[in-house]
Amino acid sequence: MQPIVLVIEDDDAIQGIVEDALREGGFEAAIAKTGEEAVTLLKGRLIAYRALVTDINLLGRFNGWEVARAARDVDPNFPVVYMSGVAAHEWPAQGVYNSIMLHKPFAPAQLTTAVSHLLNGLLAVGSNRA
């Protein structure tokens, strides 16, 4: 049984690269074409997704920043990896805590390392969860 990673990416070429990288790392990739679809899947909780890998500029009503916040509403520790070229500079203002921003173009190893690092619980936190 492999950890399932939810991927939101409408560019077929990049989607293929992401799927290949995750599969080679031993993850299963589940694809959502829009932010709405991803939010519905995350909130439905029918499948135990373990991480979100998302582009920023998405088809439909939600962008990647908003999907990540919805995922964190469902699970406060949910691992998030953003991928972007043009929107990467917005990450310090829009990205959730303990997420990773991959600037396009990136190597597949950067993606699997980022997802693994988050799943291994290795990013510093900054809240005492009193």
Place this chain on the structure above:
Amino acid sequence: MQPIVLVIEDDDAIQGIVEDALREGGFEAAIAKTGEEAVTLLKGRLIAYRALVTDINLLGRFNGWEVARAARDVDPNFPVVYMSGVAAHEWPAQGVYNSIMLHKPFAPAQLTTAVSHLLNGLLAVGSNRA
């Protein structure tokens, strides 16, 4: 010349504790009573604030999450410390990256350590700033 920290807190008792803690640590505290006032000060850039310390539930139109995003729009590395009791659980979804969430009640040393840690540049980042 002391580093100036912008503080948004409308509870006078906590504001006093925060001011005392910062002053004892050698910082100067500048107080804003509302989020609007803070955003105006940050965007005006008349004073070189070095960090933001903000409550979450603020008087007026903006909450602390929104003020922090506005501060990061102005400066992508701007240090942010949130203080809250009831809203602390929203931090994983609403807090900006490389920020620190202090759960009330906290000790003054936690505040000065948090501000110093951010100003010393010691929180891990998660973007390659390519």
Place this chain on the structure above:
Amino acid sequence: MQPIVLVIEDDDAIQGIVEDALREGGFEAAIAKTGEEAVTLLKGRLIAYRALVTDINLLGRFNGWEVARAARDVDPNFPVVYMSGVAAHEWPAQGVYNSIMLHKPFAPAQLTTAVSHLLNGLLAVGSNRA
């Protein structure tokens, strides 16, 4: 209302230094003279201790390594700071994760910084809490 730190130290001189350092940082120190007493207090949960500061070689049946494990049984994220001279080399084998080892002699600022750092949630974790 100040965060309460449970301190186990039978050397009166060091106990005084630790109490003074914590009080100056805005913490309240609660003293236990033995490991048994500390474990009883932590398991009783009558007082919401926020951190443990403990010597290693203690009077009575438990040493500091054992008290820390008992504290983590009660709360998996419980902040732990060990203090020792001679037993510090045992820390890599005996210390719990996300704890800090202070080698005696240490400066009071090292103690308040260590406690604050743990309460601020800033040590890296290494578990995905799936």
Place this chain on the structure above:
Amino acid sequence: MQPIVLVIEDDDAIQGIVEDALREGGFEAAIAKTGEEAVTLLKGRLIAYRALVTDINLLGRFNGWEVARAARDVDPNFPVVYMSGVAAHEWPAQGVYNSIMLHKPFAPAQLTTAVSHLLNGLLAVGSNRA
């Protein structure tokens, strides 16, 4: 000459996955079937193992927490990765410092990333080694 990783896992299926993952990453896996065997190998120092990857519930007298402590007695910086399903919640109390806990099921990439991260010396330490 490849770095040798000592693996303790009696479930043949998981052992195979771990071996494959390590080999693909360029490590050599040496298998021990019990904790006693592992402790004997580590203390014998005939082979320079570079990391320990261990299940928690082991055949024989020792569990994974105990083997890790024995490994750290031999080498205070010895990299340790634990793997478990049911016993993962004990890690905050039983795991040694600077170790990584992998919750089953995990992807092979998580394992190679964890071992590499520890061998690269990238986990924060918490002792001044004065």
Place this chain on the structure above:
Amino acid sequence: MQPIVLVIEDDDAIQGIVEDALREGGFEAAIAKTGEEAVTLLKGRLIAYRALVTDINLLGRFNGWEVARAARDVDPNFPVVYMSGVAAHEWPAQGVYNSIMLHKPFAPAQLTTAVSHLLNGLLAVGSNRA
């Protein structure tokens, strides 16, 4: 378009291992045979190298420590991975900040994890970049 990593290694066997590891991770490796060549390439800025992977003892006038400093003069955040056997002990005195030292022999996964980790921006920094 793959991220390009500049590699300085005159031992053909190790150069081959490094190239294979980077290529499998989805990076492109550009080889320099000497430190002078590497410094010329970095300063020329014709190609946007994303990271430096360098041996310490190099043919010619510059050693790896000096090439890394030259790279950081060009770009203060330039990712650096050193590889060495005999010179690894000089790293605490000679290595630049936010670099990684790989002790030979290392596994290919350690190299791709190290390069990815630096490109993902995950090493702690220690400067407030005021």
Place this chain on the structure above:
Amino acid sequence: MQPIVLVIEDDDAIQGIVEDALREGGFEAAIAKTGEEAVTLLKGRLIAYRALVTDINLLGRFNGWEVARAARDVDPNFPVVYMSGVAAHEWPAQGVYNSIMLHKPFAPAQLTTAVSHLLNGLLAVGSNRA
């Protein structure tokens, strides 16, 4: 017995601030007026200095970057805090690993937090010390 911190600063005003901050944190400050004097004291090993706090532009032959490297030659883990205004931008190329760069002007709490953080062993390392 207090931990002794070696301070190199020829500006009397800043030297006074540094001394006061260290003393209030429970450290003892030993002053060197030049880099040569500091290197002689560190290499002589008559006093067990626990950390170095140094300006960059020094009177005499050595600058702060060179003194830090000399300190690390004596002890590979020696904690180093640099202080500078104009030379801070050279830190990524010239600063040793696991050091902290304080940009002038800084608050005294930043200095004691930085020294404490290094003495507490909390900066990530990047070498496997195989």
